[in-house]
Amino acid sequence: MDFKIIPSTCSYCGTGCGVLFQVMDGRLVDTLPMKTHPVNQGRLCIKGWNLHEHVISEKRLKSPLIKKDGELQETTWDEAIKTAADGLKAVIKDHGPDSVAVLASAKITNEENYLVQKFARAVVGTNNVDHCARL
Numbered sequence: 738m739d740f741k742i743i744p745s746t747c748s749y750c751g752t753g754c755g756v757l758f759q760v761m762d763g764r765l766v767d768t769l770p771m772k773t774h775p776v777n778q779g780r781l782c783i784k785g786w787n788l789h790e791h792v793i794s795e796k797r798l799k800s801p802l803i804k805k806d807g808e809l810q811e812t813t814w815d816e817a818i819k820t821a822a823d824g825l826k827a828v829i830k831d832h833g834p835d836s837v838a839v840l841a842s843a844k845i846t847n848e849e850n851y852l853v854q855k856f857a858r859a860v861v862g863t864n865n866v867d868h869c870a871r872l
């Protein structure tokens with residue numbers, strides 16, 4: 738059995754608690770609080786204790802879905818991205834860039850969240866950006 742402890746930072750809110758991910762045989766299995774972290778000092782709220790669960794959930798989507806004929810159907814990433822891009826372009830053309838808002842997620846990394854806001858500002862042309870960690 739291969740067992741590792743990976744230090745990281747909880748991404749669910751701006752507090753930034755230190756966590757320790759337990760990884761067994763290459764699979765994330767649990768989250769523990771980091772006792773030596775200056776922010777949380779060994780404590781986590783209920784969201785932090787369950788930080789790993791969306792990664793290992795059976796309900797996690799592993800391929801994109803597009804609604805066709807009223808039903809969600811699996812599709813390719815290329816088709817999903819083209820469909821989203823075409824929809825965004827149409828809204829921006831008809832109503833302007835500030836008719837679009839971009840909502841980022843705590844379930845992606847800080848680096849990915851940086852790219853989300855960059856996409857909103859530099860590509861879409863709007864400052865309407867928010868993140869669920871602010872809620």
Ligand code: SF4
Binds near residue numbers: 785
């Ligand atoms: S969601 Fe909870 S555990 Fe995560 S950073 Fe915020 S306070 Fe800490």
